[in-house]
Amino acid sequence: MNEFPIERAKQLKPKPDPKTLVFGHNFTDYMFLMNYDAGQGWHDGRIVPYGPLQLDPSTMVFHYAQEVFEGMKAYRRPDGGVQLFRPMDNVRRLNDSCERLCIPALPEDVALDAIKALVKVEEDWVPSEPGTSLYIRPFIIATDASLGVHASHSYLFCVICCPVGAYYKEGINPVRIYVENEDVRAVRGGTGYTKCGGNYAASIRAGERAEGQGYAQVLWLDGVERKYIEEVGSMNVMFKVDGKVITPKLTGSVLPGITRRSCLELMRHWGMDVEERLITAQELFDAAKAGKLEEAWGTGTAAVVSPVGEMGWNDEHAVINGGAIGALTQKLYDTLTGIQWGTLEDPYGWTVRV
Amino acid sequence: MNEFPIERAKQLKPKPDPKTLVFGHNFTDYMFLMNYDAGQGWHDGRIVPYGPLQLDPSTMVFHYAQEVFEGMKAYRRPDGGVQLFRPMDNVRRLNDSCERLCIPALPEDVALDAIKALVKVEEDWVPSEPGTSLYIRPFIIATDASLGVHASHSYLFCVICCPVGAYYKEGINPVRIYVENEDVRAVRGGTGYTKCGGNYAASIRAGERAEGQGYAQVLWLDGVERKYIEEVGSMNVMFKVDGKVITPKLTGSVLPGITRRSCLELMRHWGMDVEERLITAQELFDAAKAGKLEEAWGTGTAAVVSPVGEMGWNDEHAVINGGAIGALTQKLYDTLTGIQWGTLEDPYGWTVRV
Ligand SMILES: Cc1ncc(COP(=O)(O)O)c(C=O)c1O
Ligand SMILES: Cc1ncc(COP(=O)(O)O)c(C=O)c1O
Numbered sequence: 012m013n014e015f016p017i018e019r020a021k022q023l024k025p026k027p028d029p030k031t032l033v034f035g036h037n038f039t040d041y042m043f044l045m046n047y048d049a050g051q052g053w054h055d056g057r058i059v060p061y062g063p064l065q066l067d068p069s070t071m072v073f074h075y076a077q078e079v080f081e082g083m084k085a086y087r088r089p090d091g092g093v094q095l096f097r098p099m100d101n102v103r104r105l106n107d108s109c110e111r112l113c114i115p116a117l118p119e120d121v122a123l124d125a126i127k128a129l130v131k132v133e134e135d136w137v138p139s140e141p142g143t144s145l146y147i148r149p150f151i152i153a154t155d156a157s158l159g160v161h162a163s164h165s166y167l168f169c170v171i172c173c174p175v176g177a178y179y180k181e182g183i184n185p186v187r188i189y190v191e192n193e194d195v196r197a198v199r200g201g202t203g204y205t206k207c208g209g210n211y212a213a214s215i216r217a218g219e220r221a222e223g224q225g226y227a228q229v230l231w232l233d234g235v236e237r238k239y240i241e242e243v244g245s246m247n248v249m250f251k252v253d254g255k256v257i258t259p260k261l262t263g264s265v266l267p268g269i270t271r272r273s274c275l276e277l278m279r280h281w282g283m284d285v286e287e288r289l290i291t292a293q294e295l296f297d298a299a300k301a302g303k304l305e306e307a308w309g310t311g312t313a314a315v316v317s318p319v320g321e322m323g324w325n326d327e328h329a330v331i332n333g334g335a336i337g338a339l340t341q342k343l344y345d346t347l348t349g350i351q352w353g354t355l356e357d358p359y360g361w362t363v364r365v
Numbered sequence: 366m367n368e369f370p371i372e373r374a375k376q377l378k379p380k381p382d383p384k385t386l387v388f389g390h391n392f393t394d395y396m397f398l399m400n401y402d403a404g405q406g407w408h409d410g411r412i413v414p415y416g417p418l419q420l421d422p423s424t425m426v427f428h429y430a431q432e433v434f435e436g437m438k439a440y441r442r443p444d445g446g447v448q449l450f451r452p453m454d455n456v457r458r459l460n461d462s463c464e465r466l467c468i469p470a471l472p473e474d475v476a477l478d479a480i481k482a483l484v485k486v487e488e489d490w491v492p493s494e495p496g497t498s499l500y501i502r503p504f505i506i507a508t509d510a511s512l513g514v515h516a517s518h519s520y521l522f523c524v525i526c527c528p529v530g531a532y533y534k535e536g537i538n539p540v541r542i543y544v545e546n547e548d549v550r551a552v553r554g555g556t557g558y559t560k561c562g563g564n565y566a567a568s569i570r571a572g573e574r575a576e577g578q579g580y581a582q583v584l585w586l587d588g589v590e591r592k593y594i595e596e597v598g599s600m601n602v603m604f605k606v607d608g609k610v611i612t613p614k615l616t617g618s619v620l621p622g623i624t625r626r627s628c629l630e631l632m633r634h635w636g637m638d639v640e641e642r643l644i645t646a647q648e649l650f651d652a653a654k655a656g657k658l659e660e661a662w663g664t665g666t667a668a669v670v671s672p673v674g675e676m677g678w679n680d681e682h683a684v685i686n687g688g689a690i691g692a693l694t695q696k697l698y699d700t701l702t703g704i705q706w707g708t709l710e711d712p713y714g715w716t717v718r719v
Contacts, residue, residue, distance in 0.1 A: 209563020
């Protein structure tokens with residue numbers, strides 16, 4: 012286990028009320044920092060008091076968005092312990108993002124130990140109310156103070172944490188989603204399979220438009236043919252059609268979600284037939300008309316599983332399972348959250364104690 | 366004319382030697398800042414000493430790359446005056462970028478006056494050696510300290526400047542460029558027509574790969590069919606084939622360059638036939654084989670006009686005009702630089718005195 016020096020904060024913050032937490036607003040007392048410099052590699056991993064970064068206005072990240080991030084959670088177990096869920100998958104995906112964005116890879120063990128060490132220091136910040144957790148945001152930014160368009164020679168790896176409230180405060184309510192015909196989030200050959208900032212910047216406008224029309228999320232189509240379903244908002248998406256589960260395959264423009272992978276593994280373990288393939292929006296609306304679109308749900312770290320109750324596309328509307336959560340969606344939710352919070356056994360070795 | 370308060374620097378920096386300037390490294394004494402806050406709009410435009418920005422690690426720009434920028438220059442005229450080249454075109458393009466990225470538009474007159482006021486304060490920084498200029502980088506970053514994926518409610522507009530040396534120190538040398546088959550920079554429906562950071566982040570890997578193989582720039586193909594030429598590196602691209610000039614049309618994934626527009630207007634003014642249309646890479650290599658690819662050049666603020674001497678694509682190679690700059694390329698370069706530096710008359714009203 013890699014060890015990191017800790018610079019102690021003079022004063023600790025009061026913990027916010029876990030009942031009124033807004034996602035991504037209340038950060039903990041400490042953060043992890045590590046620098047990269049050409050010739051030196053990643054160096055000086057350290058835990059320091061949470062505080063602002065001082066950056067020259069010419070810093071590359073402000074101009075050319077050479078930046079990648081991850082999102083994961085620490086969960087409070089019934090026995091009081093704290094655990095992570097498949098954290099090495101996040102570290103590996105972060106390095107996959109780095110490769111595409113020309114950012115030097117992190118040593119996997121150092122990155123994992125950094126996350127563990129920070130959560131250990133912030134253990135008291137992991138809330139214990141049902142459904143709450145500590146959200147962990149590792150990210151890397153390019154820090155050269157220079158305007159040339161090329162890979163930066165210096166980077167900052169930073170990990171910050173914030174306690175988050177229960178995603179479903181009033182029970183799991185299925186959401187309405189809208190198929191986006193105009194804006195494209197990602198394209199094969201681009202950066203869709205990575206968690207780089209640019210993907211999210213490109214997705215904001217459609218998200219706001221959908222929200223303005225009363226939809227919770229955008230259902231993204233592929234950038235080439237504009238007919239294949241890719242993701243829903245910032246989640247992967249799955250459908251149960253005529254008894255069979257289908258989900259978009261990883262074509263390069265879809266993020267390989269860790270919740271997606273876990274759902275697929277669970278369902279296959281349960282003996283279900285699950286298909287990863289190209290799925291057109293038309294196929295789904297046809298299935299809905301024929302009464303065969305039985306369930307639909309998004310998967311992601313934030314919501315775990317988010318049932319879809321209705322889909323809109325131009326003038327078409329499809330209500331799914333009468334707008335209620337389906338049995339399979341519920342079973343996936345219960346199983347995954349059970350393993351994540353430690354109320355169910357973890358036969359797959361997915362959880363890592365801190 | 367909008368007026369802005371100026372906070373004076375305690376000490377001014379020594380001016381660097383204009384002969385050894387590296388692009389984008391030496392910033393001037395001052396910068397322009399203006400904030401946006403929801404409910405308040407853009408406010409508090411001001412000129413302050415150049416210095417670091419202090420930002421919370423959760424600031425949106427680090428995570429979701431909600432950021433846009435512009436690039437333009439101030440030129441020293443033979444009479445000692447300083448002028449800008451079509452600056453309102455940059456302001457309008459910045460606002461087009463804002464619209465796509467869900468950033469509130471800048472009032473055009475405020476943005477233009479901000480740039481003029483900053484250049485006025487930094488007038489002594491505009492170098493006068495042949496080919497040198499003051500590069501101006503206006504940019505906007507999302508500043509909400511929050512991790513939710515949506516449009517930020519606060520932004521910072523910042524303008525910084527750096528003197529830049531002559532692009533062609535040893536005469537105009539044509540460059541070798543390489544057709545990129547794998548990585549995609551932008552796609553119709555995406556953000557290609559904007560100057561948002563994500564486009565540049567997506568382009569870095571291919572640029573480094575091309576450089577590693579001895580090429581100066583990447584020739585980008587469209588993201589949908591992967592056969593149409595889009596841009597070269599961070600420039601627009603033009604070809605003279607069998608006496609006629611062709612350039613990729615603005616399909617949504619190509620940046621509407623101001624140098625591109627100026628070249629097209631010049632050539633049309635000269636009575637030349639210029640076509641904006643889809644151009645396949647195959648068509649260009651076929652033309653080269655038939656001896657009809659007479660000239661090729663990139664256009665952009667940095668180089669003005671950059672002749673292409675050779676194109677590579679898989680195992681094919683096309684040498685253009687014997688690797689030398691063509692007559693039309695030279696004429697465009699001479700005319701544009703003449704107008705920009707004020708050694709030629711400006712019959713088009715493109716220049717704006719500061
Ligand atoms: C675009 C996008 N798709 C899918 C996901 C789901 O990935 P994961 O299950 O690893 O959280 C995320 C992140 O949460 C995402 O940002
Ligand atoms: C991607 C890209 N294409 C083309 C250009 C050329 O635009 P302009 O002539 O306005 O400088 C630029 C900017 O220089 C650019 O970044």
